[in-house]
Amino acid sequence: xxxxxxxxxxxxxxxxxxxxxxxxxxxxxxxxxxxxxxxxxxxxxxxxxxxxxxxxxxxxxxxxxxxxxxxxxxxxxxxxxxxxxxxxxxxxxxxxxxxxxxxxxxxxxxxxxxxxxxxxxxxxxxxxxxxxxxxxxxxxxxxxxxxxxxxxxxxxxxxxxxxxxxx
Amino acid sequence: xxxxxxxxxxxxxxxxxxxxxxxxxxxxxxxxxxxxxxxxxxxxxxxxxxxxxxxxxxxxxxxxxxxxxxxxxxxxxxxxxxxxxxxxxxxxxxxxxxxxxxxxxxxxxxxxxxxxxxxxxxxxxxxxxxxxxxxxxxxxxxxxxxxxxxxxxxxxxxxxxxxxxxxx
Numbered sequence: 087x088x089x090x091x092x093x094x095x096x097x098x099x100x101x102x103x104x105x106x107x108x109x110x111x112x113x114x115x116x117x118x119x120x121x122x123x124x125x126x127x128x129x130x131x132x133x134x135x136x137x138x139x140x141x142x143x144x145x146x147x148x149x150x151x152x153x154x155x156x157x158x159x160x161x162x163x164x165x166x167x168x169x170x171x172x173x174x175x176x177x178x179x180x181x182x183x184x185x186x187x188x189x190x191x192x193x194x195x196x197x198x199x200x201x202x203x204x205x206x207x208x209x210x211x212x213x214x215x216x217x218x219x220x221x222x223x224x225x226x227x228x229x230x231x232x233x234x235x236x237x238x239x240x241x242x243x244x245x246x247x248x249x250x251x252x253x
Numbered sequence: 254x255x256x257x258x259x260x261x262x263x264x265x266x267x268x269x270x271x272x273x274x275x276x277x278x279x280x281x282x283x284x285x286x287x288x289x290x291x292x293x294x295x296x297x298x299x300x301x302x303x304x305x306x307x308x309x310x311x312x313x314x315x316x317x318x319x320x321x322x323x324x325x326x327x328x329x330x331x332x333x334x335x336x337x338x339x340x341x342x343x344x345x346x347x348x349x350x351x352x353x354x355x356x357x358x359x360x361x362x363x364x365x366x367x368x369x370x371x372x373x374x375x376x377x378x379x380x381x382x383x384x385x386x387x388x389x390x391x392x393x394x395x396x397x398x399x400x401x402x403x404x405x406x407x408x409x410x411x412x413x414x415x416x417x418x419x420x421x
Contacts, residue, residue, distance in 0.1 A: 109413075
């Protein structure tokens with residue numbers, strides 16, 4: 087009899103532990119769902135950018151220190167990137183070539199040439215390479231406004247970017 | 254019936270302890286949510302928030318001690334209808350404010366919170382009415398365990414509801 091009681095108590099404790107673990111998992115799951123829904127950008131305004139060193143298509147070196155202005159991530163085979171490209175080209179002409187960087191993932195010579203006329207283009211692998219790692223960027227199209235090694239604003243489309251002061 | 258009292262005591266104690274501690278952990282957030290749920294003058298917000306947390310904490314303590322258990326049950330059966338009325342009024346106004354019953358939450362108050370509070374209130378009344386003498390230890394332990402398990406389910410109600418919600 088004492089053995090039966092002890093076994094039942096043990097089972098009861100295990101069941102309670104199991105219940106608490108399940109509740110814990112559910113809480114974690116809900117918290118994750120809440121953060122993922124609004125987190126296309128790992129870096130928020132104010133976040134520091136990681137270190138990187140890359141070279142543009144014209145052979146100019148680009149580092150975190152020299153990166154000031156707008157940084158855009160595009161990739162080949164990305165329909166949304168092509169949709170927003172005309173807007174971006176107009177925006178880049180407006181801002182001036184020195185203030186606009188485009189990181190292009192993949193191999194699409196025509197698009198890269200069009201971008202290179204108005205912006206400094208960093209060619210990269212499809213995953214966006216070093217610069218994407220520094221920005222922890224996993225999405226295209228993705229636009230960042232950068233100043234002094236920190237993110238000022240993020241956007242998914244050109245028209246969502248903040249309008250520069252003095253215009 | 255004395256087992257029912259033990260189970261109800263454990264249930265009320267755990268539920269109220271969890272709700273007061275979780276409100277204390279984010280007291281400012283809770284205080285901000287009070288006027289949203291129950292419109293009131295700004296100078297009342299802090300006293301009301303403090304009163305709610307204090308009443309919940311003392312309910313949890315009172316119900317555990319056999320000598321004051323009845324007082325604890327009575328306090329709980331007073332608090333729960335008050336919360337229920339607040340939620341019902343908010344629902345009637347058509348607002349969907351988050352329920353901070355157990356700390357920070359993004360679940361809007363809904364009919365299920367009403368149902369939960371009504372059931373808890375009934376159990377508090379039952380506990381108050383049940384005979385007072387203490388049951389044998391073994392049976393009491395089982396009854397308390399049942400109360401604790403139900404309390405865990407009640408406090409995790411919103412988390413569990415997510416599992417059965419129709420994915421939208």
